Amino acid sequence: xxxxxxxxxxxxxxxxxxxxxxxxxxxxxxxxxxxxxxxxxxxxxxxxxxxxxxxxxxxxxxxxxxxxxxxxxxxxxxxxxxxxxxxxxxxxxxxxxxxxxxxxxxxxxxxxxxxxxxxxxxxxxxxxxxxxxxxxxxxxxxxxxxxxxxxxxxxxxxxxxxxxxxxxxxxxxxxxxxxxxxxxxxxxxxxxxxxxxxxxxxxxxxxxxxxxxxxxxxxxxxxxxxxxxxxxxxxxxxxxxxx
Ligand code: G3P
Ligand code: MG
Numbered sequence: 301x302x303x304x305x306x307x308x309x310x311x312x313x314x315x316x317x318x319x320x321x322x323x324x325x326x327x328x329x330x331x332x333x334x335x336x337x338x339x340x341x342x343x344x345x346x347x348x349x350x351x352x353x354x355x356x357x358x359x360x361x362x363x364x365x366x367x368x369x370x371x372x373x374x375x376x377x378x379x380x381x382x383x384x385x386x387x388x389x390x391x392x393x394x395x396x397x398x399x400x401x402x403x404x405x406x407x408x409x410x411x412x413x414x415x416x417x418x419x420x421x422x423x424x425x426x427x428x429x430x431x432x433x434x435x436x437x438x439x440x441x442x443x444x445x446x447x448x449x450x451x452x453x454x455x456x457x458x459x460x461x462x463x464x465x466x467x468x469x470x471x472x473x474x475x476x477x478x479x480x481x482x483x484x485x486x487x488x489x490x491x492x493x494x495x496x497x498x499x500x501x502x503x504x505x506x507x508x509x510x511x512x513x514x515x516x517x518x519x520x521x522x523x524x525x526x527x528x529x530x531x532x533x534x535x536x537x538x539x540x541x542x543x
Pocket of ligand 2: 334335336411
């Protein structure tokens with residue numbers, strides 16, 4: 301069975317990386333969510349894709365230059381005019397607290413956005429929160445920064461990690477093992493039956509992103525892909541039932 305992971309929640313329908321979006325993905329029947337983490341000036345972990353707040357909120361500036369209090373005044377759904385109520389940028393803690401209360405081991409894929417800015421103690425702080433909410437079995441940490449994934453494994457050898465990558469990485473199943481990752485999170489262009497088969501033989505789960513095309517979804521389900529990450533979990537859940 302292919303698991304459906306909602307990208308930034310259900311970003312095709314709701315304002316990305318908000319509680320509205322995460323709840324929407326869950327209600328649509330997704331098996332989990334993917335979210336992006338940055339760090340505030342005062343060291344708090346917040347769920348937002350970009351290094352700055354400019355694109356997704358009514359504020360401006362780098363997340364790293366704003367305190368949590370300053371961020372809390374911003375509206376993360378101001379581009380969605382159908383929502384009259386303000387929706388804040390969630391903290392990672394808020395999302396983990398919510399997810400920890402759901403049934404059926406709802407997956408939370410935490411993507412570290414530390415490719416451009418190196419946030420101090422990001423790995424340690426995240427792992428502490430995962431333990432606080434007893435989410436060790438349901439969390440997958442991914443990043444394009446693979447050094448950071450190694451740091452996670454040094455802090456907690458049991459934590460599950462996955463490498464994010466864009467294109468034709470050579471034998472990603474071999475490489476993933478060198479960083480201690482159990483999952484491959486490639487751009488979906490970088491996936492084919494051969495890659496899926498080799499990954500399976502090497503006991504690695506492949507979870508491509510961001511799969512919004514129905515034909516691609518169907519092919520992944522029929523190829524027995526472990527999971528995929530989509531902006532449209534509702535559509536993906538239906539395809540999963542049909543195939
Ligand atoms: O984690 C999968 C995907 O979210 C990676 O790209 O830019 O959407 O965070 P991006
Ligand atoms: Mg992401």
